[in-house]
Amino acid sequence: MINIDKKNLSYVFDYNKQPIITVSEGESFTLSTEDNLSGLVKTEKDLPLPENLKPFSEAVPVKNNPLTGPVYIKGAQKGDLLEVDIKKIKPNDYGISNIIPESGLLQNSLKWPELSVPYTKIIKHLPGASGTTRDGIGVFNEKVSYKLAPFIGTIGTCPEFEILSSMTGQFPCCGNWDCRDIKEGSKLFLNCYHDGALLFLGDVHASQGDTELTWSADETKSEVTVCCKIIKNKTIPYARIEKEDSIIQLFADSPMEDAIQNSIVNLMDWIAEEYGIKLRDLYIMLSVLPDFRINVYQMVRHPLFKSVVGAELPKKYLL
Numbered sequence: 001m002i003n004i005d006k007k008n009l010s011y012v013f014d015y016n017k018q019p020i021i022t023v024s025e026g027e028s029f030t031l032s033t034e035d036n037l038s039g040l041v042k043t044e045k046d047l048p049l050p051e052n053l054k055p056f057s058e059a060v061p062v063k064n065n066p067l068t069g070p071v072y073i074k075g076a077q078k079g080d081l082l083e084v085d086i087k088k089i090k091p092n093d094y095g096i097s098n099i100i101p102e103s104g105l106l107q108n109s110l111k112w113p114e115l116s117v118p119y120t121k122i123i124k125h126l127p128g129a130s131g132t133t134r135d136g137i138g139v140f141n142e143k144v145s146y147k148l149a150p151f152i153g154t155i156g157t158c159p160e161f162e163i164l165s166s167m168t169g170q171f172p173c174c175g176n177w178d179c180r181d182i183k184e185g186s187k188l189f190l191n192c193y194h195d196g197a198l199l200f201l202g203d204v205h206a207s208q209g210d211t212e213l214t215w216s217a218d219e220t221k222s223e224v225t226v227c228c229k230i231i232k233n234k235t236i237p238y239a240r241i242e243k244e245d246s247i248i249q250l251f252a253d254s255p256m257e258d259a260i261q262n263s264i265v266n267l268m269d270w271i272a273e274e275y276g277i278k279l280r281d282l283y284i285m286l287s288v289l290p291d292f293r294i295n296v297y298q299m300v301r302h303p304l305f306k307s308v309v310g311a312e313l314p315k316k317y318l319l
Helices: 050-057 256-275 279-288
Strands: 021-023 029-033 067-073 081-091 094-099 119-126 137-139 145-147 151-157 174-176 187-191 199-207 222-231 240-242 246-253 293-298 307-314
Touching: 029 067, 029 199, 081 151, 081 199, 094 199, 151 187, 199 222, 246 256, 256 279, 256 293, 256 307
Parallel strands: 021 067
Antiparallel strands: 029 222, 067 199, 081 187, 081 222, 094 119, 119 137, 137 145, 151 174, 151 199, 187 240, 240 246, 246 307, 293 307
């Protein structure tokens, strides 16, 4: 396992950074990740005040969502597709969630001014049937608890020449997507633009509701185990996800209507190319099938953020 170390953390998808580990195709590896506030908040007395966040908030862009990486996958080259098979996500024994002034869907609310006051909530994570927090319970308070649903919030391969922020960067091959379907058992497909693919990941959430309205989910340190497969000489328009029973086409755009339309168009391209369903039939299928879904993963109010959605279709219709 590659443990958290300042030299292993990055706040950008930077292809100039020296790989922290080199792995072979099909080789499992485990990375430790830090929470979105870089471990600055550990108790409910640690408030997200400007003075407390100063070491990171004064950077441009802000240094949030630290990433572990990059990982060099031997054999991956520009023009290939990387399949990231997510084997295990083990959250820390607690998570943090915050209300940060000037952040969130209800920032500067006149109706509820208390929602603009700095606040920290610590969420205890209890082990589940596996004996770990991978399938554990989140304890919000004495009345509210829920099953943890951990996922990787920020992940990707490095773009060809751009250096994107781990906080506000959203690109076809990488981004702060906060997509709850990038989870154990899922396969994430990413374009490669460099030798070795140069994979970064971090910003694990132990759970999150639709949209992440406060900008802060159940944020946590974690241990993540993945392995990678290389699909030679193949590229896709935007990151894709394959789950056990469904496929999902991601897209980030603004306004959200554009994200939805692009996710559907790219899903149709994917299905027509790989499953051979005629476009006219597929177009109607997506209108009538009751379990076709548009998932809203992230919708936050920020001039640099785009809405993240996923068009999802069960595999039973692709036979």
